[in-house]
Structure formats: structure tokens, C-alpha cells
Amino acid sequence: MKKISAPTTAILDQLSGPVFNPDIFRKAGVFIMRNAIPADAIEQWQASWLEFQATQLKESRDINQANPVALSEQLPPPLATMYRHPVFVDTMRQVLGEHIALYNHRFVIKDRFSTGKVFLHQDSCYHVGNLNKCSLFVPLSNANRDNGGMTFHVGSHQLGFLGDAGEINPTKFDMQWPTVTPELQPGDFVVMHSSLWHESGPNVSGIDRILADTIVQAADDPTGKELLCGQWQTDIFYSPVNYIRYFVNSRVLKIIKYEKERAETLRTGQ
Template sequence: MKKIGVPGITALLPRMDSEIFDPDVFSQSGLFVIRKAIPAPELARWREEWDAFYAAHLAGGENVSRFNPVSIDLAVPPVLQAVHQSTALLDIVEQVFGPDLALYNQRFVIKDKYRLGDIFVHSDFPYHYGWPNKASTFLALGPVNRDNGGMFFYPGTQQFGYLADTGELDPSVLPAGWPVISPSLEAGDVVLMHSATWHGSYPFSHGPDRILADIIYQPADDPSSVALLRGQWQTELRIDQDMKNRLYKRSRVTRLVELQKKLDAAEAALAATRV
């Protein structure tokens, strides 16, 4: 498919937001907002389970991750663990990947008065195992907007592919006039995003908690898949946790870990001399 620039991406903007998903628009833009994607009874059950979980484990500011404060590391109740199995979501994703669908990952990401920070501009692709043909669904369980830490996206940036490193991206390198959008969402709305699309989020300032289920789907031929959701497996290979743990003898990440340990030791030794 031909890569398109600012005029083409800008022309697609009105077609990226609808109650009816358009896979052709998504294939070019790497982004689509599906309104009212989830049936009301299913959504109400999820929200009831979430509210009870939040009250029991998160409402007092406990269990905030040091590594990524907005990501919930605790195991959520079974009803919420199964959100990725929703027929409504799978019907959408099947239009992108075909009948053989698999799960890469599911988590919940929230912002509230204890989890305030913004998230810098990045692409998820270089953080993933397996092939880049992945898509995230950001499912809103309540209102999402700029005030309560909503997300922003640079549609069409998935066309640049792999960028040889990970970290904070600089949008100023994009051609002049490249659009950035920050859709406000209501409960049951879904943002579908290609995993190479550049995105970030605003800090929480006020309003209701921002609650998103972040689910990454992919074709069932990807060895990094953790569960088959529809159709049949199309791979005999697996990238399991043991392989991930032993994959590299040495890498940029392992080198950074080594350097951090040395830095921590040096700082501890310096602190000891000041006592």
C-alpha cells in the first residue's frame, strides 16, 4: 500500500471516528475511534467489577507501580481478566487480522489523584516481541478527555515502521502540519491503534478517574501470542517466558541494568562517607 503524507492523513481525519469501523481507513491511518462499541449490559458489568476492585485495592493510593504508575500490576477479577474475549471487540479486530486471532497482552491503565503523570510520545512496537502486525484497543470504562489524562495520537506514523531504538520520540521531526488528535471518549468507546503509531497521554489534572483496558491483539501466526481467541493457530512456534528470559547473552538492556547497578553502588558508597 502506498504511504501517504500530511494531505492524505488530514483528509482521513473525519473518517477515523465513527460507530462503524472502517478497516480500509485503519490500514492507512493506524488509528480509529469506534463509538458505542460495547453493549450496555456488558459494559455495566465490567464497570461494577472495576469499581469494587478499585475500592478494595487502589482507592487509597496503594499499589502504585514505580516502573509505570498508570499500569495496574495487580491481578484483576476474572470478569475483567476476560474483557479481551468480548465478541464486540473480536468482531472489530477480525476485520483487521482475519479469522485467526490471538492475544498478545491485556492490562488496565488508569489515571487518578495518585497516578497523575503524563506519558511521553512513543511507539509500542519496539517494546514488543514477535511481529509488528499488532493493534491495541483502548477501551474506555468511563469518560476520557484531556483534563483527566486522555491520550493523544499521531495518525499515520505507523507508516515509518521500526525506528531502530526505544524511548521518547520527538514529533518535531515529522513533516510540517502532521496532525495530532486527542479524542474525548465515553464509556464503551474504543480506540484501535496500530502498535507502531506514535502516541502519548496528558497528565491528570481533574475530573473522574481515567480508566482504560489496554488490549493488544494480533494474528494467530505470531509466536509471541499467549492465547488463541478465534479460529486456529497458524504457528508451531512459541516465544514463552523462559525464552524471553534467556534470549540475549548481552544487549542494550542488560548493559543498562549493569550500569544502573554500578551507579546505585557508587551512590550508596558516597552516601556512606557522608554519615
Template sequence: MKPASVVALEALLPRLSSETFDADVFRQTGVFVVRNAIAPAVAQAWVSEWKAFHAAIMEKGRDVNRANPVSLNEQLPERLAHMYREPVFANTLKAFMGEHIALYNHRFVIKDALSSNKVFLHQDSCYHAGHSNKCSVFVPVSLVNKDNGGLTFHVGSHRLGVLGDAGEIDPASFDVQWPTVTPELAPGDFVIMDSRLWHESGPNVSGVDRIMADMIIQPADDPTGQELLCGEWQTDVFYSPKTITRHFVSSRILKIVKYEKELAQLKAELSASR
């Protein structure tokens, strides 16, 4: 039998996409699509800037990220590198994050001809340092739909919290089944997603590039904050998640790096001896 909380969640689905952000709906669903919220001139400037930048990096030969092909490696041009400063984002998040808000990370996640594959079902929190009340703001810089690899969200799955391991989640292994949504997006819209929420995306089969910014935003009391977006810092101690392995004597990441080096060495020796 479906838990009453999931039945209630299904009834909320029509309300998770609106021109007006509803913090109560977001708390329950873990995802919200804010429609037509960015000024058209701003959204269009980002689209043009992206097109020029993409043409330039494709010309040079883009360096595809081996660990996560959709995560863009190249340094973004000024205007795209600071999209998160557009006041609409922090102003919207205030409704559930409070007055003091900071940036954790800003990057682009893209599906073009060089990174068109699916992304398996996962939650992001297990890859983050600091507090777990972060959220991603996905900002489309192209049309986004199921055919070009738009994100599918497992609505309400953030309620299970951080699962304690990192990798591909098997949704059928749980007693509870969450409803899913794959919103179509256009420049001007944005999506707010709790970092604990499960999400995945299919392959880009239409060939229309799917381009999104993924800005991770958090309350300003988190010592992993990168830049203040509004209010005041609520912490005077900081550390960087970008160099996290230096704070460990031994760890899972350090072990993986060591094993990968050893494996590459063994493979090289094996092929040399043939």
C-alpha cells in the same frame, strides 16, 4: 510543503470515529474509534467491577509501577482480566487481521491520584517481541477526555514503521508533521491503534480517574501469542515475551539492569561515607 499523503490524511480525520469500523480508513490513519460498540450491560458491568476493585486496592495501598506509573501492577479480578474475550473485539479486527487472531497482552493503563502524570510521545512496537503487525485495543472503563489525561494520537505516524530505538520521540525533528487527535471516550466505545503509531497523553488535571484497558492483539501466526481469540493457531512454536532477557547473552535491557544496580550501590556507598 505538506506531502499530498498528509493532506489526504487530514481529509480522513472525520472518518476515523464511527459506529462502523472502516478497515480502509484504519490502514491509512493507524487509529480508529469505534463508538457504542460494546453492549451497555457489559460496559456497565466492567465499570462497576473496576470501581469496587479500585476502592479495594486503594484501601490496601496500590503498588505504583516505577518503570511506567500508568501501567497497573495489581492482578485484575476475573471479569476485568478477561475482557479481551468479548467477541466484539476479535470480530471487529477480522476486517484487517484475518480469521485467526490471538492476544499478546492485556493490562490496564490508569491515571488516578497516584499516577496522574503525562506520558511522553512514543510508539509501543519497540517494546514488543514477535511480529510488528500488532495493535492495541483501548477500552475506556471511565469517561476519557483531554482533562483527565486522554490519549493523543499522531495520525498516520505508523507509516514510518519501527523507529529503531525506544524512548521519547521529538516530532519536530521530522520533515513530516502528522495531524493529531485526542478523542473523548465513554464506556461502550473502544479505540484500535496500530502499535507503531505515535501516541502521548497529558496529565490528569480534572481529578476524574481515567481508566482504560489496553489489550494488545495480533494475528495468530505470531509465536508470542498468549491466548487464541478466534480461528486456529497458525504457529506451533511459541516463546514468552515476559521472560525475554533469558534468551540473551547480553542486551540493552540486561545492561540497564546492571548499570542501575551499580548506580544504587555507588549511591549507597557515597551516603554511608558521608
């Protein structure tokens, strides 16, 4: 019979609060900061989002079929740089130390153009560089189970990178991790280790779920985009964009080749 480890179960009631708890985060892989972002910052970001939505997303948006919730359109400056707010840096110092860099910043939304669920996965397998990365999920709307709020498998990051990318089958493991689906409001934000398993259900309420997703890492990682605090701890850098160009042969390149050959076979009937 699969069991939940007692230490993990014991920390479920300690996963959120107005003060970050690095010890709980290390054990759980997730922590929910409550009412931690100043109201003036939230109001500015929400106003910028509403204007952006009305002018750029009213009729349609560029849907990434591989990840429909990921926003592809270019963000206006207030939203494109919101990760620079001191509350995020001050929190991440307790995890990553004094030298912190940006890996990526984007929005993941569930609106009328992308209402479906997101399968259970970990982010580490989609990243380049070192594995010591964390995501900050910042809601500009309420986020809950009804509109596709995120569910976290507490403690699952302790297994590390699982060796492949895609949907995780939790029944194949000898342990079962407890789950939480926190209700988030503007002013809250979630800190998540990039190896933590997470998923989200469909948006059945019709109320948009708007989340900023910022990935940060130690400043010794050669994939850093921007220094957020401290000093660079590396003098070598490379871009994680279109990383398959770094390979002569790989699993991804084989899949691309297979899909092209399959499409050609379907087209020609041969």
C-alpha cells in the same frame, strides 16, 4: 518547512463511527468505534471495577515507577477476560484476518496515584514477536483531555519501528503528523496500530481515567497467549515475559549493569 501529507489530513473527519472502516484504519493507524459495546457488558465491567477499586485500590496501589499508569494488581475475572467479547473479535477480523490471538491484557489508569503525563512513544519497541499488533483501548470512565485522555499522531505508524525505545522527538522528522485527542465514553473503544505514536497529558480534573488496554495479533505469532478466533497458525511458542533472559549481552543488559555500578558508586563514594 514540515508538511502534513494531504491524504492523512483528509481522513481526520473519518476516524470515528459506529462501523469500523478498515481502509481508514490502514491509512490513519487509529479508529474510534462509537457506542459499539453493548450496555449490559459495560455495566458489568463498571460494577466489577468499582468493587475492585473499593477493595483493592482504596488506600494505595503497587506503582510501577517505569510506567505509573500500568495497573499491577491482579484483575477480577470479569475484567481479566473482557477482551473475549465478540465485538472486539468481530472488529479485529477486518484487520488481522480469521486467526487472532491475545498478546497482552491490562489496565492503564490515571487516578490520584498516577496523575502525570505519558511521553510520546510507540508500543512496537516494547513488544516481542511480530510487529503486526494492535491495541484496543476500552474506557470504563469518560476519557478526555482534562483527565489525561490519549492523543494520537495520525498516520505516524507508516514510519514503522523507529529503532529504539523511549520518548520520540517529533521535530526531528521531515513530516508532521496531525493529532487527535478523542473524547471517549463507556461503550466506545479505540483500535490502534502498535507502531502509531501516542501520548497523554496529565490528569488535571481529578476524575479517574480508566482504560483497559488489550493487545491482539495474528495467530501465527509465537508469542500468542490465547487463541481468540480461528486456529493457531504456528506450532512454536515462547513467552515475552522477562525477555532479557534470552540474551547474553544487549542494550538493556548494559543499561542494567550501568545502573547497578552507578548505584554502588553513589553508595560507597568510590
